[in-house]
Amino acid sequence: MSKVTEVDxxxxxxxxxxxxxDGQNCGKVDDLEIAGLDGDSPEVVAILVGGNAWRSRGRxxxxxARLSGNAVHVPWTxxxxxxxxxxxxxxATELRLNRGDEHWASIVGKLPGS
Amino acid sequence: MxxxxxxxxxxxxxxxxxxxxxxxxxxxxxxxxxEALKDEQIKRxxxxxxxxxxxxxxxxxxxxxxxxxxxxVLGVVVAVFGVGCGGAGKLGVxxxxxxxxxxxxxxxxxxxxxxxxxxxxTTRVYTREHSSDLYNAVSxxxxxxxxxxxxxxxxxKLRRLAVLAAQVxxxxxxxxxxxxxxxxxxxxxxxxxxQESQQISExxx
Amino acid sequence: MSLKNVLAxxxxxxxxxxxxxxxxxxxxxTQAGAIFGFQLLWVVVVGVxxxxxxxxxxxxxxxxxxxxxxxxxxxRAGFAAGLGTLVASEVVNLMTCAAEIGxxxxxxxxxxxxxxxxxxxxxxxxxxxxxxxxPFRWIERVFGYLGLGLLVFVVAAIKLxxxxxxxxxxxxxxxxxxxxLLVYLYFVVxxxxxxxxxxxxxxxxxxxxEDRWSLKDLGLNKVTAIIGYALGGTLSMxxxxxxxxxxxxxxxxxxxxxxxxxxxxxxxxxVGLLLALVGILFAVGGAAIExxxxxxYNLAQFFGWKWGKKERPAAASRxxxxxxxxxxxxxxxxxxxYDPVKLTEYSVIFSVVALPPTYLPILLVANDRTYMGxxxxxxxxxxxxxxxxxxxxxxxxxxxxxxxLTHGGQG
Numbered sequence: 001m002s003k004v005t006e007v008d009x010x011x012x013x014x015x016x017x018x019x020x021x022d023g024q025n026c027g028k029v030d031d032l033e034i035a036g037l038d039g040d041s042p043e044v045v046a047i048l049v050g051g052n053a054w055r056s057r058g059r060x061x062x063x064x065a066r067l068s069g070n071a072v073h074v075p076w077t078x079x080x081x082x083x084x085x086x087x088x089x090x091x092a093t094e095l096r097l098n099r100g101d102e103h104w105a106s107i108v109g110k111l112p113g114s
Numbered sequence: 115m116x117x118x119x120x121x122x123x124x125x126x127x128x129x130x131x132x133x134x135x136x137x138x139x140x141x142x143x144x145x146x147x148x149e150a151l152k153d154e155q156i157k158r159x160x161x162x163x164x165x166x167x168x169x170x171x172x173x174x175x176x177x178x179x180x181x182x183x184x185x186x187v188l189g190v191v192v193a194v195f196g197v198g199c200g201g202a203g204k205l206g207v208x209x210x211x212x213x214x215x216x217x218x219x220x221x222x223x224x225x226x227x228x229x230x231x232x233x234x235x236t237t238r239v240y241t242r243e244h245s246s247d248l249y250n251a252v253s254x255x256x257x258x259x260x261x262x263x264x265x266x267x268x269x270x271k272l273r274r275l276a277v278l279a280a281q282v283x284x285x286x287x288x289x290x291x292x293x294x295x296x297x298x299x300x301x302x303x304x305x306x307x308x309q310e311s312q313q314i315s316e317x318x319x
Numbered sequence: 320m321s322l323k324n325v326l327a328x329x330x331x332x333x334x335x336x337x338x339x340x341x342x343x344x345x346x347x348x349t350q351a352g353a354i355f356g357f358q359l360l361w362v363v364v365v366g367v368x369x370x371x372x373x374x375x376x377x378x379x380x381x382x383x384x385x386x387x388x389x390x391x392x393x394x395r396a397g398f399a400a401g402l403g404t405l406v407a408s409e410v411v412n413l414m415t416c417a418a419e420i421g422x423x424x425x426x427x428x429x430x431x432x433x434x435x436x437x438x439x440x441x442x443x444x445x446x447x448x449x450x451x452x453x454p455f456r457w458i459e460r461v462f463g464y465l466g467l468g469l470l471v472f473v474v475a476a477i478k479l480x481x482x483x484x485x486x487x488x489x490x491x492x493x494x495x496x497x498x499x500l501l502v503y504l505y506f507v508v509x510x511x512x513x514x515x516x517x518x519x520x521x522x523x524x525x526x527x528x529e530d531r532w533s534l535k536d537l538g539l540n541k542v543t544a545i546i547g548y549a550l551g552g553t554l555s556m557x558x559x560x561x562x563x564x565x566x567x568x569x570x571x572x573x574x575x576x577x578x579x580x581x582x583x584x585x586x587x588x589x590v591g592l593l594l595a596l597v598g599i600l601f602a603v604g605g606a607a608i609e610x611x612x613x614x615x616y617n618l619a620q621f622f623g624w625k626w627g628k629k630e631r632p633a634a635a636s637r638x639x640x641x642x643x644x645x646x647x648x649x650x651x652x653x654x655x656x657y658d659p660v661k662l663t664e665y666s667v668i669f670s671v672v673a674l675p676p677t678y679l680p681i682l683l684v685a686n687d688r689t690y691m692g693x694x695x696x697x698x699x700x701x702x703x704x705x706x707x708x709x710x711x712x713x714x715x716x717x718x719x720x721x722x723x724l725t726h727g728g729q730g
Contacts, residue, residue: 028622058399240596
């Protein structure tokens with residue numbers, strides 16, 4: 001029953017904002033990885049962020065997934081608290097999140113005053 | 115905990131149905147253990163204020179409107195292209211009347227501009243630019259009037275409009291760089307042209 | 320109230336007035352006046368009340384939940400519906416931004432005489448540099464204050480000595496002499512659409528979070544916003560009245576952005592012309608910025624990126640790139656040479672169609688206790704919120720048919 005609690009909590013945070021340990025946005029809860037379906041104690045293993053995490057979200061999701069790289073797996077143990085946002089313990093960079101911003105910063109950073 | 119396989123949202127939905135059915139039985143036998151585990155969960159995570167409400171039903175409701183929106187967008191695109199590609203052909207009474215109203219509008223606006231120029235209410239740049247915009251519009255109208263065909267009864271009116279359009283175009287062309295005296299004369303001519311266009315559309319009623 | 324507060328409110332009101340009008344308001348209100356005289360003035364009032372109702376809700380949501388409304392759309396409605404709303408609003412944002420940029424270029428042309436196609440990239444670069452360099456609130460202030468040149472239209476309306484009794488009649492809906500019922504309804508839809516543009520409420524909502532306003536800060540701003548929008552609405556009315564007095568009798572059908580300026584110069588002289596052109600330039604320019612930022616906010620908030628002018632551009636690089644790309648794409652649309660006035664008409668009608676999916680989340684979230692706590696909608700907010708939502712759905716359904724049946728208001 002407690003596993004139902006955990007997974008139910010997890011399901012209700014789908015599409016919610018992820019915030020890292022420094023209070024910065026770092027994506028949305030795009031999908032969840034749940035293990036132990038066959039058994040009677042399934043467990044949320046990880047939050048999937050970005051990339052091909054949208055595979056399960058309908059046709060547009062699949063198209064978006066194909067254009068993106070791999071999703072980032074954030075282990076459930078990294079979650080600090082769950083309110084209307086999901087707060088993580090560590091900064092985004094340590095969890096390989098917000099790579100998009102880092103990637104494009106190389107271009108945007110070339111402009112003066114950035 | 116060994117990972118067996120990652121699950122998609124759709125599979126989760128199915129799983130949830132099955133699991134919740136079995137949950138009641140599980141609850142009875144595992145009561146004490148669950149309490150302990152639950153306490154640990156609560157320490158680790160604060161549950162969302164919304165509790166455990168599933169958002170699946172509302173998503174189904176919303177997905178219908180997404181399809182409707184898609185159909186609407188498609189329909190709009192088709193319709194817009196259909197309207198945009200409206201054919202040119204014989205001008206009827208209504209079309210001719212619209213042409214004369216349009217010419218009246220351009221001539222009247224030109225007259226207003228000329229009048230303001232005479233009284234020094236405008237700037238050189240604005241007079242030149244705005245009269246040039248009006249000029250372009252009248253040129254287009256004149257070209258389409260010249261190329262247009264209509265029924266024999268309306269031929270005279272069509273010709274009058276075409277001649278009038280040519281006059282207005284010439285006047286607007288001169289307005290850009292005109293002196294005060296010329297501006298006054300142009301203003302009067304444009305005013306007269308506007309009135310004649312109005313006359314024509316009255317006759318067409 | 321301290322002097323500092325009064326000053327802040329007054330300045331805020333001025334910025335809101337100057338920023339209220341965009342190219343859609345200019346086009347639709349002027350054309351409406353030239354065809355129907357004063358008979359559509361009541362629609363402006365309905366539109367202003369509508370935007371006040373939904374801005375208040377949006378602002379309250381953002382101040383309490385500490386997140387903008389669009390941020391909550393995906394949580395509330397799911398990925399598919401959220402993406403649908405995102406795509407619809409981005410398409411409309413792009414069209415509107417293009418129309419506004421075209422308007423800026425046209426204004427610059429009327430002021431400088433430089434070629435239109437050269438002025439388009441100049442306009443975009445000018446707008447982009449302003450956004451890059453100025454802090455968030457300063458963008459709103461600069462463009463808002465300079466947009467106050469539009470007040471010349473209020474002066475013009477008064478100087479033309481209308482029959483104020485007849486003007487008053489315009490606030491009661493009913494007659495539609497001067498045009499068919501269909502054309503009348505087309506303008507009802509258009510005027511409401513341009514008064515209640517979705518990008519305005521989403522920009523406002525993100526702005527509240529950008530400035531980290533609490534409910535207390537919001538209280539002061541509510542007064543500013545309400546008075547600002549109401550007075551901004553008088554600018555729209557002035558445009559209509561002036562067109563009714565100057566264009567309707569002569570049969571002038573306004574089809575150029577320069578036409579309203581003609582009315583200002585005729586009544587107030589050369590100074591009037593310059594005030595009108597500068598006012599239009601900055602009001603429309605400010606709107607171009609709002610639409611491009613609104614588009615960037617929506618994208619970033621759907622995907623969960625870092626966003627906001629408060630971040631250094633390179634820190635929130637995807638957000639920064641978004642508004643730059645929107646400016647670039649919009650200018651490409653304009654550089655094709657498509658008439659900005661016609662583009663405006665299409666963008667307003669399409670944004671009307673997009674009104675229900677963009678306004679519904681606001682109403683739903685404002686009623687959601689889990690985000691709002693004790694600040695959920697009261698009976699008054701819900702009464703007007705639901706009433707206006709019904710109106711929005713009605714005009715959204717009627718918009719495209721009316722546009723097609725009336726050939727874009729030409730009858």
